[in-house]
Amino acid sequence: MDSATERPEPGEPETLHGISGSPGIVVGKLVVFSPQEDGFIRYLLEPGAAEQEAARFSAAVGRAEQVLIKLRQQFEGDLADTVAIVDSHIRMVRDRMIVEQTLSLIRQRQINAEWALDLSLGLIKRKFDHIADDYIRSRFADVEYVARLVAEQLTGQGRSFPAGFAEPVIVAGEDFSPEDTIRMHTDNVLGFLTEKGGSTSHTAIVARSLGLPAVLGVRGLTSRCRSGDTIILDGYEGRVCLHPTLDQQRLYLEYDRQHKTFSDEMSWYIRLASETVDGLRVRLSANIEIPDELEAVIYYGAAGIGLFRSEFGYLQSKQLPDEESLFAVYRDLAVALNPQPVTIRTLDIGGDKLSSHLPELRLSRERNPALGLRSIRFSLREKSLFETQLRALLRAACHGRLRILLPLISSLSELREARAVISGVMEQLAEEGMPYNPDTEVGIMIEVPSAVVMADSLAAEADFFSIGTNDLIQYSLAIDRGNEYVAQMYDPLHPAVLRMISQTIDAGHRQGIEVSLCGEMAGDVFTAPVLLGLGLDELSMRPSAIPHVKRLLRHSTFARLTELAARVLHCQDSAEASSLLSQYLADNYPDQFLDRDERA
Amino acid sequence: MNRVDWESRVALPKGVHCRVAAKLSEIAAAHDAAVRISSAQGETADCASVLELLSLALTEGSVARCTAEGPDATQAAQAIDRLLSAKEEG
Numbered sequence: 001m002d003s004a005t006e007r008p009e010p011g012e013p014e015t016l017h018g019i020s021g022s023p024g025i026v027v028g029k030l031v032v033f034s035p036q037e038d039g040f041i042r043y044l045l046e047p048g049a050a051e052q053e054a055a056r057f058s059a060a061v062g063r064a065e066q067v068l069i070k071l072r073q074q075f076e077g078d079l080a081d082t083v084a085i086v087d088s089h090i091r092m093v094r095d096r097m098i099v100e101q102t103l104s105l106i107r108q109r110q111i112n113a114e115w116a117l118d119l120s121l122g123l124i125k126r127k128f129d130h131i132a133d134d135y136i137r138s139r140f141a142d143v144e145y146v147a148r149l150v151a152e153q154l155t156g157q158g159r160s161f162p163a164g165f166a167e168p169v170i171v172a173g174e175d176f177s178p179e180d181t182i183r184m185h186t187d188n189v190l191g192f193l194t195e196k197g198g199s200t201s202h203t204a205i206v207a208r209s210l211g212l213p214a215v216l217g218v219r220g221l222t223s224r225c226r227s228g229d230t231i232i233l234d235g236y237e238g239r240v241c242l243h244p245t246l247d248q249q250r251l252y253l254e255y256d257r258q259h260k261t262f263s264d265e266m267s268w269y270i271r272l273a274s275e276t277v278d279g280l281r282v283r284l285s286a287n288i289e290i291p292d293e294l295e296a297v298i299y300y301g302a303a304g305i306g307l308f309r310s311e312f313g314y315l316q317s318k319q320l321p322d323e324e325s326l327f328a329v330y331r332d333l334a335v336a337l338n339p340q341p342v343t344i345r346t347l348d349i350g351g352d353k354l355s356s357h358l359p360e361l362r363l364s365r366e367r368n369p370a371l372g373l374r375s376i377r378f379s380l381r382e383k384s385l386f387e388t389q390l391r392a393l394l395r396a397a398c399h400g401r402l403r404i405l406l407p408l409i410s411s412l413s414e415l416r417e418a419r420a421v422i423s424g425v426m427e428q429l430a431e432e433g434m435p436y437n438p439d440t441e442v443g444i445m446i447e448v449p450s451a452v453v454m455a456d457s458l459a460a461e462a463d464f465f466s467i468g469t470n471d472l473i474q475y476s477l478a479i480d481r482g483n484e485y486v487a488q489m490y491d492p493l494h495p496a497v498l499r500m501i502s503q504t505i506d507a508g509h510r511q512g513i514e515v516s517l518c519g520e521m522a523g524d525v526f527t528a529p530v531l532l533g534l535g536l537d538e539l540s541m542r543p544s545a546i547p548h549v550k551r552l553l554r555h556s557t558f559a560r561l562t563e564l565a566a567r568v569l570h571c572q573d574s575a576e577a578s579s580l581l582s583q584y585l586a587d588n589y590p591d592q593f594l595d596r597d598e599r600a
Numbered sequence: 601m602n603r604v605d606w607e608s609r610v611a612l613p614k615g616v617h618c619r620v621a622a623k624l625s626e627i628a629a630a631h632d633a634a635v636r637i638s639s640a641q642g643e644t645a646d647c648a649s650v651l652e653l654l655s656l657a658l659t660e661g662s663v664a665r666c667t668a669e670g671p672d673a674t675q676a677a678q679a680i681d682r683l684l685s686a687k688e689e690g
Contacts, residue, residue, distance in 0.1 A: 088618040088650065091625060097651040124651060131657040139618050139654055202618075355682045359675055365685050 013243050016218050018193070020238035021204040024213030026170060026190040027249055030229045032222060033173035040151065042115040050107045057102060057113035060153035065093050067149065071182055079209045085178045085202045092146045097124055113154055121147050142202060145177035163187060170233055172225055178206040185210045191233045193240060195221040215240055266547040270301040274550045280558040283538040284546050287518055291329050294336055296543040304340030306540020307405070307466065307518040308333065310389070311349050320357045320385070326392035334400030343466065345405040345445065346389055350374035370480070375408035380417055390425045397437035404440055405466055410448040412457050419461070447471040452500045455507035465508045469519025473497055492521045493574035498530065502569055505535050516540055525552050529584050532556070533565025555588050603669045604677040608684040615659035620683065621650040627679045633670030635680065
């Protein structure tokens with residue numbers, strides 16, 4: 001498209017299309033960073049100055065590394081994706097392809113560090129250009145970010161953030177690095193636009209984890225927009241309205257207002273009881289992975305923790321955690337939420353994840369790890385590892401209502417075997433005179449189809465059930481969600497899935513035990529009504545989803561929910577179930593969820 | 601000198617991208633062993649360099665020819681083989 005002839009007069013409303021990088025809508029004044037002209041200064045060194053230049057370069061690398069390490073510290077224990085990206089840049093900045101190559105170019109060609117760095121970058125680019133795989137080739141962007149960071153340290157100037165904006169702005173540029181994005185977050189920036197980049201870029205991942213709206217890959221952006229232009233950035237749809245009319249601005253701002261009101265309204269629900277109009281109470285609790293999420297658990301008014309994925313304690317360091325450190329984490333959670341339940345799932349990973357911790361563990365490669373030695377099977381094989389975790393759990397259970405959850409149970413004998421290990425650990429603790437809670441509840445995950453079929457027998461020997469729909473769906477429909485060819489067949493509303501959930505609930509209730517559900521379905525306002533209607537005692541979800549599901553519950557009656565569930569259970573396919581649920585949602589939710597195309 | 605030669609088939613769906621390359625170089629750094637990896641095209645990378653590893657462009661299904669040399673060669677080999685042949689990132 002020839003933009004020169006089709007470009008409207010400046011000031012005319014215009015919509016530019018890009019890719020949604022991170023959701024959210026913002027309206028504001030634009031600050032455009034013009035593309036950097038070949039910024040690297042080039043000169044030949046005075047004779048004998050090469051070593052001094054090499055030292056100047058090494059020092060810049062060191063400072064760039066420090067900048068990255070400092071950025072990383074802001075996010076320690078939080079935002080795992082952001083940390084992993086900054087970590088990979090920390091590794092890259094010292095990479096010999098950058099450092100050694102640049103140093104030897106400085107010495108061989110007697111050129112300045114900036115020039116040598118630019119040449120190294122060119123050599124790396126040539127290697128990457130040969131790569132056929134798009135995803136890996138696109139990682140050259142990361143090499144450029146890192147090199148730019150070093151160059152900024154060399155010259156002592158850069159266009160990087162923080163720029164100290166006096167008022168909130170939207171920034172636009174050719175491209176921004178993940179590190180730029182992190183700094184924008186603390187720099188009065190409402191959102192950002194880029195000319196390059198896609199939704200899988202590391203910049204997009206960081207923007208999403210920080211909640212900063214972004215539209216990426218907007219062609220012709222830097223030539224069409226000027227600093228001071230007012231724009232609307234729609235990160236949901238990946239589009240930009242340049243020079244919007246007042247009506248458009250009003251419409252978007254109205255949407256923004258509604259969105260905020262909706263969030264405010266949601267926060268109002270945080271303090272209300274989770275019960276239906278006619279008094280049915282359902283416990284809405286939180287799924288968490290790291291202890292730091294406790295703050296969110298409390299903020300969103302969770303009635304306890306329905307699923308604590310205990311793997312984090314094992315994977316964060318190179319050594320296996322000892323009993324005392326596990327105990328401290330479990331005890332703190334139990335104390336913080338007492339008397340609400342804290343459900344801790346025992347290790348749910350395979351041996352491959354712990355290979356560096358357990359050098360003596362020589363497992364040959366598994367052809368199909370999802371059906372292999374993992375989870376409870378691994379724990380029962382590596383007994384001492386399991387016993388250490390159980391000791392920490394049973395001891396911590398003295399300090400609150402801590403419940404033990406065994407994952408991937410597929411038969412009664414497996415449950416009995418695990419129970420026997422638990423009894424053994426209790427005896428050991430008693431002998432040592434170590435305080436522990438002998439009445440600690442032990443429940444099981446229902447996530448293997450065989451456990452659904454055997455739910456009545458299992459219910460007689462388990463203290464509670466927790467249905468793990470993410471795995472149950474994959475195992476029962478034989479669908480790997482991560483496989484793009486079949487991912488669309490991953491279907492939470494498949495009648496078989498809904499019937500299995502229903503059977504499990506009935507089997508549990510006949511034995512008088514509690515049944516909860518902790519898959520993604522629980523936190524989705526679209527699927528939650530049918531789950532509530534099926535009679536679950538607890539839904540466990542990411543903390544921020546709790547007010548939404550609570551709102552739904554408080555606007556429903558038990559009678560209507562059970563009627564809905566009964567109708568959905570009789571559906572022959574998921575399309576039918578889906579239309580019943582859409583209708584229910586439309587009747588119970590405001591138009592926030594209706595088609596938003598009117599803004600186009 | 602302890603030396604191990606082996607081949608791993610890359611099972612990671614996205615291949616050896618940034619984070620995997622960073623992990624490989626961490627494993628190499630944690631062991632007393634020099635590890636080199638070659639692609640089927642004959643390009644060779646030192647496991648200490650994330651960028652060299654990336655530029656091998658090891659995608660899912662490709663074969664990595666590896667050599668580890670040093671006192672910890674066996675342990676390094678096992679850890680690297682497990683990472684490359686895992687189906688998902690740990």
